Amino acid sequence: xxxxxxxxxxxxxxxxxxxxxxxxxxxxxxxxxxxxxxxxxxxxxxxxxxxxxxxxxxxxxxxxxxxxxxxxxxxxxxxxxxxxxxxxxxxxxxxxxxxxxxxxxxxxxxxxxxxxxxxxxxxxxxxxxxxxxxxxxxxxxxxxxxxxxxxxxxxxxxxxxxxxxxxxxxxxxxxxxxxxxxxxxxxxxxxxxxxxxxxxxxxxxxxxxxxxxxxxxxxxxxxxxxxxxxxxxxxxxxxxxxxxxxxxxxxxxxxxxxxxxxxxxxxxxxxxxxxxxxxxxxxxxxxxxxxxxxxxxxxxxxxxxxxxxxxxxxxxxxxxxxxxxxxxxxxxxxxxxxxxxxxxxxxxxxxxxxxxxxxxxxxxxxxxxxxxxxxxxxxxxxxxxxxxxxxxxxxxxxxxxxxxxxxxxxxxxxxxxxxxxxxxxxxxxxxxxxxxxxxxxxxxxxxxxxxxxxxxxxxx
Amino acid sequence: xxxxxxxxxxxxxxxxxxxxxxxxxxxxxxxxxxxxxxxxxxxxxxxxxxxxxxxxxxxxxxxxxxxxxxxxxxxxxxxxxxxxxxxxxxxxxxxxxxxxxxxxxxxxxxxxxxxxxxxxxxxxxxxxxxxxxxxxxxxxxxxxxxxxxxxxxxxxxxxxxxxxxxxxxxxxxxxxxxxxxxxxxxxxxxxxxxxxxxxxxxxxxxxxxxxxxxxxxxxxxxxxxxxxxxxxxxxxxxxxxxxxxxxxxxxxxxxxxxxxxxxxxxxxxxxxxxxxxxxxxxxxxxxxxxxxxxxxxxxxxxxxxxxxxxxxxxxxxxxxxxxxxxxxxxxxxxxxxxxxxxxxxxxxxxxxxxxxxxxxxxxxxxxxxxxxxxxxxxxxxxxxxxxxxxxxxxxxxxxxxxxxxxxxxxxxxxxxxxxxxxxxxxxxxxxxxxxxxxxxxxxxxxxxxxxxxxxxxxxx
Numbered sequence: 012x013x014x015x016x017x018x019x020x021x022x023x024x025x026x027x028x029x030x031x032x033x034x035x036x037x038x039x040x041x042x043x044x045x046x047x048x049x050x051x052x053x054x055x056x057x058x059x060x061x062x063x064x065x066x067x068x069x070x071x072x073x074x075x076x077x078x079x080x081x082x083x084x085x086x087x088x089x090x091x092x093x094x095x096x097x098x099x100x101x102x103x104x105x106x107x108x109x110x111x112x113x114x115x116x117x118x119x120x121x122x123x124x125x126x127x128x129x130x131x132x133x134x135x136x137x138x139x140x141x142x143x144x145x146x147x148x149x150x151x152x153x154x155x156x157x158x159x160x161x162x163x164x165x166x167x168x169x170x171x172x173x174x175x176x177x178x179x180x181x182x183x184x185x186x187x188x189x190x191x192x193x194x195x196x197x198x199x200x201x202x203x204x205x206x207x208x209x210x211x212x213x214x215x216x217x218x219x220x221x222x223x224x225x226x227x228x229x230x231x232x233x234x235x236x237x238x239x240x241x242x243x244x245x246x247x248x249x250x251x252x253x254x255x256x257x258x259x260x261x262x263x264x265x266x267x268x269x270x271x272x273x274x275x276x277x278x279x280x281x282x283x284x285x286x287x288x289x290x291x292x293x294x295x296x297x298x299x300x301x302x303x304x305x306x307x308x309x310x311x312x313x314x315x316x317x318x319x320x321x322x323x324x325x326x327x328x329x330x331x332x333x334x335x336x337x338x339x340x341x342x343x344x345x346x347x348x349x350x351x352x353x354x355x356x357x358x359x360x361x362x363x364x365x366x367x368x369x370x371x372x373x374x375x376x377x378x379x380x381x382x383x384x385x386x387x388x389x390x391x392x393x394x395x396x397x398x399x400x401x402x403x404x405x406x407x408x409x410x411x412x413x414x415x416x417x418x419x420x421x422x423x424x425x426x427x428x429x430x431x432x433x434x435x436x437x438x439x440x441x442x443x444x445x446x447x448x449x450x451x452x453x454x455x456x457x458x459x460x461x462x463x464x465x466x467x468x469x470x471x
Numbered sequence: 472x473x474x475x476x477x478x479x480x481x482x483x484x485x486x487x488x489x490x491x492x493x494x495x496x497x498x499x500x501x502x503x504x505x506x507x508x509x510x511x512x513x514x515x516x517x518x519x520x521x522x523x524x525x526x527x528x529x530x531x532x533x534x535x536x537x538x539x540x541x542x543x544x545x546x547x548x549x550x551x552x553x554x555x556x557x558x559x560x561x562x563x564x565x566x567x568x569x570x571x572x573x574x575x576x577x578x579x580x581x582x583x584x585x586x587x588x589x590x591x592x593x594x595x596x597x598x599x600x601x602x603x604x605x606x607x608x609x610x611x612x613x614x615x616x617x618x619x620x621x622x623x624x625x626x627x628x629x630x631x632x633x634x635x636x637x638x639x640x641x642x643x644x645x646x647x648x649x650x651x652x653x654x655x656x657x658x659x660x661x662x663x664x665x666x667x668x669x670x671x672x673x674x675x676x677x678x679x680x681x682x683x684x685x686x687x688x689x690x691x692x693x694x695x696x697x698x699x700x701x702x703x704x705x706x707x708x709x710x711x712x713x714x715x716x717x718x719x720x721x722x723x724x725x726x727x728x729x730x731x732x733x734x735x736x737x738x739x740x741x742x743x744x745x746x747x748x749x750x751x752x753x754x755x756x757x758x759x760x761x762x763x764x765x766x767x768x769x770x771x772x773x774x775x776x777x778x779x780x781x782x783x784x785x786x787x788x789x790x791x792x793x794x795x796x797x798x799x800x801x802x803x804x805x806x807x808x809x810x811x812x813x814x815x816x817x818x819x820x821x822x823x824x825x826x827x828x829x830x831x832x833x834x835x836x837x838x839x840x841x842x843x844x845x846x847x848x849x850x851x852x853x854x855x856x857x858x859x860x861x862x863x864x865x866x867x868x869x870x871x872x873x874x875x876x877x878x879x880x881x882x883x884x885x886x887x888x889x890x891x892x893x894x895x896x897x898x899x900x901x902x903x904x905x906x907x908x909x910x911x912x913x914x915x916x917x918x919x920x921x922x923x924x925x926x927x928x929x930x931x
Contacts, residue, residue, distance in 0.1 A: 014508055019501045020703065028495060035488060039673065041479045045775055046784035047472055078538030078674065079702025085691050111701075114691035207703060213499065214538065214674040214705030231545050231574035241571075242539025243480065243667060245674030248708070315505055324506035 013365040014324045017208075018160055018188060018301055018356035024210030027255035031212060031247050038246035043235070056246050059253035066256045067202060067219050068194040074219045075236040076249045080187045080205020083216035084111040086228070086239055087183050087201045091152045092119060094225030095181070099149025100124045105137045105156065105166065106344035109185055112154050113340070134293035135164035135345045142171045146178045152201075153182045157189040161328045161341040161354055162292030163274075163301030165189075169197030181224050188298060190217070191259045191359075192267060200224045206252035209259050210359065214245050215252040259359060266359050270299035273366050277302045277355060284374045289448055291347045300357040303328070305342070307445060308414045309351025309380050317376040318353075323369055327352045338409075338437050348444035349437060350410040351377070384414060398427030405461050409437035413445050416467060420451065425469050428454065434462030442467065473825040474784045477668075478620055478648060478761055478816035484670030487715035491672060491707050498706035503695070516706050519713035526716045527662060527679050528654040534679045535696040536709045540647045540665020543676035544571040546688070546699055547643050547661045551612045552579060554685030555641070559609025560584045565597045565616065565626065566804035569645055572614050573800070594753035595624035595805045602631045606638045612661075613642045617649040621788045621801040621814055622752030623734075623761030625649075629657030641684050648758055650677075651719045651819075652727060660684045666712035669719050670819070674705050675712040719819060726819050730759035733826050737762045737815060740830045745837050749908060751807045760817040763788070765802070767905065768874045769811025769840050777836040778813075783829055787812045798869075798897045808904035809897060810870040811837070844874060858887030865921050869897035873905050876927060880911065885929050888914060894922030902927065 014022065023031075038055045040048035057071075064071040077083040092102060104116050106128045116126045127145040129137045137155065146153070153175050158165045168184055175182040181200030189195065191209030195202060201224060206215035218239060220226050226239075233241035259266075274297075278290050287307035306314065311327040318325055328339030328349065338349035357366070400423050404412040412433040420429055431442060439456065442465040446453035454466035474482065483491075498515045500508035517531075524531040537543040552562060564576050566588045576586045587605040589597045597615065606613070613635050618625045628644055635642040641660030649655065651669030655662060661684060666675035678699060680686050686699075693701035719726075734757075738750050747767035766774065771787040778785055788799030788809065798809035817826070860883050864872040872893040880889055891902060899916065902925045906913035914926035 012507055014500075014506075016501070016504065016506070016508075019504060020499055023495055023499055031495070032492070035483055035491070035672075039480055039483055039667065040474075040784075041476070044476065044479060044784070044786060045772070046474075046476070046779045046786075048474055048476075048784055078542070078705075081693060081702035082538070085701060089690075111691065111693070114693065118691040205703070207499065212495075212705070212707070213703050214708055216702070230549075231571065231578040233541060233571070233574065241545060242541035242676070243665070243673050245538075245672070245705075245708075247672070248674055248705075312505070319506045324500075324504070324508055326504060326506075 012322050012324065013369065015355045015357055015369065016324050016326045017358035018354065019326055020207045020213070021210045021358050023212060024255040024258055026258035027211050027251040030254035031251035034247040034250040038250055042244060042246065052246050055250050056244060059250045062253040062257055063217055064219070066194065066260055067190070067217065069202070069219045069221065073221055074217060075239045076244065076252070077216035077218050077236070077240040078214055078242065078245070080203060080208070080216040081111040082240070083203035083205070083218040084109070084185055085115055087203045087218050087220070088112065088115040088119070088152065088154065089229050090220070090226045090239065091181055091183060091201055091224065092124065093227040093229050095151040099147070099151050101127070101147050101150045103127045103129060103142070103145045103150060103153040105129045105131060105142070105154070107131050107135055107159050107341045108154060108156055109160055109187065112156070112185055131344050133345055133347065135159050135162045135291070135341065136166055136293060136296065137171070139167050139170045139174065143174045146174065146180055150178070150180045153180050154185065155182060156185040157195050158298045159292070159341060160188050161339060162303045162345070163298040164293040165296045165298065168195060168199070172197030172199045191256065192263050192299065193260070206255070209256055211252035211255045212248045214248045262359065267299040270357050270359070270361070273357060273361070273363060274300060274302040274355070277366065277370065280370045281373065284370065285377050287448070289348045289444070291342070291345065301354065303352065303354045305348035306351030306353070306377050307348065307448065308384060308410050308417065309377055310384060310410055311350065311352050313380045313383070314351055314353060314376060317380055318372070321372045321376060323372070326354050328354060338440050343440050346444070348441060348448065350413060350441045351380075384410065398424050399430060400427070401430045402432065404431055404433045406434065408435050409441060412438045413441050416442065416445065420467070420469055423469050425471065427469055429467045429469070431465045431467065432459055432462060433465060438465060439463070472782050472784065473821075473829065475815045475817055475821070475829070476784050476786045477818035478814065479786055480667045480673070481670045481818050483672060484715040484718055486718035487671050487711040490714035491711035494707040494710040498710060502704060502706065512706050515710050516704060519710045522713040522717055523677055524679070526654065526720055527650070527677065529662070529679045529681065533681055534677060535699045536704065536712070537676035537678050537696070537700040538674055538702065538705070540663060540668070540676040541571040542700070543663035543665070543678040544569070544645055545575055547663045547678050547680070548572065548575040548579070548612065548614065549689050550680070550686045550699065551641055551643060551661055551684065552584065553687040553689050555611040559607070559611050561587070561607050561610045563587045563589060563602070563605045563610060563613040565589045565591060565602075565614070567591050567595055567619050567801045568614060568616055569620055569647065572616070572645055591804050593805055593807065595619050595622045595751070595801065596626055596753060596756065597631070599627050599630045599634065603634045606634065606640055610638070610640045613640050614645065615642060616645040617655050618758045619752070619801060620648050621799060622763045622805070623758040624753040625756045625758065628655055628659070632657030632659045651716065652723050652759065653720070666715070669716055671712035671715045672708045674708045722819065727759040730817050730819070730821070733817060733821070733823060734760060734762040734815070737826065737830065741833065744830065744834045747908070749808045751802070751805060761814065763812065763814045765808040766811030766813070766837050767808065767908065768844060768870050768877065769837055770844060770870055771810065771812050773840045773843070774811055774813060774836060777839055778832070781832045781836060783832065786814050788814060798900050803900050806904070808901060808908065810873060810901045844870065858884050859890060860887070861890045861892065864891055864893045864898070866894065868895050869901060872898045873901050876902065876905065880927070880929055883929050885931065887929055889927045889929070891925045891927065892919055892922060893925060898925060899923070
């Protein structure tokens with residue numbers, strides 16, 4: 012098996028494993044107690060905090076360990092918003108943040124707060140200008156990820172942090188995807204991260220709040236971790252998290268170069284060997300190990316199954332995967348194709364041959380899925396009205412509407428239009444994306460009796 | 472070293488250790504993913520949930536794993552209160568709940584909710600009658616621990632659950648101290664527990680919410696664990712928690728008998744060999760492994776240090792320990808002496824000889840602390856007003872005010888009074904408790920220029 016989903020969770024680093032085992036016997040007691048076992052647990056916890064703070068680039072007393080990265084984000088956002096409640100009730104996030112940030116923003120809106128979602132350009136990055144435009148006198152907090160979890164694009168965090176500092180607004184950085192590679196640059200105020208992204212164990216998040224940042228913890232009081240992370244400290248896991256962060260950092264420079272070459276090769280080869288594919292994300296300003304692409308006329312879930320059978324574990328932000336039918340909010344915000352989406356995120360230490368084998372297998376897997384989808388049933392061209400053709404794809408799920416569109420576009424004259432009737436939410440994203448890839452004109456969306464009509468004009 | 476603080480955290484059970492190691496390699500991936508590693512993680516998680524649900528006595532889909540027992544309590548209380556918001560804004564807790572429950576109650580009060588704190592009798596238990604009296608038509612939730620964490624007294628949970636069911640009020644049971652010994656009886660609605668109390672790893676709590684209980688999770692949305700425990704699941708720890716729960720349950724019946732004998736012996740011997748001691752908690756309706764006593768004229772923290780030097784790790788609910796100067800709310804609610812308090816909580820598997828050695832060491836340790844405290848400095852008997860004596864213990868911390876009282880009580884005639892001036896919060900509890908132990912009359916507390924004057928009448 013080749014596990015290519017490190018952006019979701021990395022396998023346990025050998026150093027983490029060692030540290031966890033060693034501290035199971037030393038770190039189980041209550042570090043608040045004064046007896047020997049408690050003092051020993053406290054020493055382990057303090058040492059882990061020192062190590063983590065050094066890697067983050069903050070003071071040990073600015074850093075607490077939470078039970079997950081999600082919890083660090085939830086607490087960080089809620090605490091900073093509550094701490095600056097008197098300044099105002101405005102929150103800024105980018106449109107491509109992790110769901111833990113976006114769900115925090117929704118919770119804040121439900122309580123009456125105002126949220127600005129800064130859009131991204133097609134690479135997935137915000138521009139410093141548009142982020143700056145969102146800053147207001149009543150802005151309590153701004154949030155920006157260090158790098159995107161779905162496409163790997165790095166955000167201009169240092170420049171945005173500088174802008175925020177000038178405006179007197181604290182910036183919370185979700186550094187989940189990047190902290191293993193290096194510290195976050197710029198004058199950030201709050202930072203959140205997750206150990207299992209860098210090969211640490213599950214159950215450990217990091218929350219750093221710079222001194223001087225107003226911060227008010229909400230919910231029931233709890234004395235542990237400076238009152239910022241309720242519940243008994245999971246010291247063996249914390250020790251393992253800190254040890255593995257130090258270990259991956261020591262390997263980061265060399266491994267980044269190697270993974271960057273591998274992902275550059277994937278970017279290049281996928282575009283060359285898979286027809287009708289869009290490789291997304293910034294080709295240069297990106298994380299070393301992540302590459303994402305979308306395949307026209309492909310059901311993402313079917314492709315994942317196909318790749319799984321071939322021994323490759325990847326994930327997808329496609330609209331057709333998993334329990335949810337909503338296309339990835341990241342791909343949507345970028346305005347790129349979401350259908351047949353695949354995210355490859357290489358774990359540190361991955362073998363180059365495994366990547367080669369993936370590239371060898373991928374074109375056949377994509378072709379196989381396309382073949383199965385190639386003969387959609389009972390899609391009737393409802394008739395030609397002059398030079399306009401109507402395709403009824405109601406009740407058909409992605410990628411069928413786009414496949415049907417592609418089949419009939421040649422039947423209308425250049426300048427003529429195709430109206431695709433669809434009630435699949437993904438069509439709203441995928442039909443414009445197809446037009447851009449195929450250099451046809453996307454005219455727009457019109458209401459229809461059921462679903463919507465997506466109108467496309469043939470240009471060539 | 473003899474570790475006698477299992478009620479705080481138990482050392483890792485060998486079965487937990489084995490299960491943790493085994494699942495580090497199998498359970499690190501995201502269980503929401505469809506590829507092999509994800510499916511494997513999901514299977515481990517599902518199996519752990521089945522095992523834990525069986526031990527709790529609920530359906531697997533009623534149980535989620537949280538990141539700690541504290542988190543389970545916080546989420547359980549907030550969720551049940553929010554789910555029954557329309558019924559009313561009244562919460563019932565016992566006065567001797569764990570701080571996670573009491574802090575949740577305070578947070579609820581801060582939001583405008585009303586809280587009734589049901590008092591306990593001198594053994595530390597609520598009576599079913601007084602609990603029933605607290606039920607109101609607008610009661611949204613009632614909380615009762617299965618057994619007390621400081622003194623081991625079992626609460627009449629089954630009877631209270633029955634009352635609550637009749638009243639249509641859900642009962643949340645904090646079963647942290649008892650779940651390793653057996654399931655909670657009676658028709659409870661919500662149950663919270665913590666794995667590291669039964670020898671599981673840190674970082675795992677259990678929250679069970681019966682079907683039909685109205686429950687609304689607060690805070691940002693998160694899909695994991697039925698939306699009730701945000702953040703990536705810590706599957707290796709969860710597997711270890713479930714495996715060790717099953718293991719300790721298999722040993723529970725025999726081990727309970729053995730520990731009960733050991734603690735009965737401590738109860739009896741401590742009362743016999745330590746002068747001026749009060750053994751607290753219910754002598755029969757109690758957890759097998761916990762015994763708590765308080766020693767007059769002893770500084771709890773000094774005694775803990777003395778015992779630690781002799782190789783015994785125990786904890787204290789005394790006012791003189793740790794970072795806080797407030798006496799334990801549990802001892803306070805029971806109306807028993809808090810000074811020189813020691814909680815012995817035996818871990819499963821403890822050796823009988825260690826207990827004997829503890830009993831051999833304890834009298835000398837208590838005597839040593841008393842000797843050191845025996846000559847308090849600069850406490851001036853400010854003068855006799857008729858048959859009234861005033862002791863100025865301002866600025867002196869527990870147990871000095873009580874020691875001074877004991878020294879001078881013989882100097883006033885029977886029927887005369889001693890006024891102890893003290894600004895130590897603990898005096899408010901310890902002086903009445905001393906009077907009860909010494910059969911003197913506690914007249915009451917009067918305001919003074921600094922602190923309070925505690926008036927005691929000599930009866931014998």
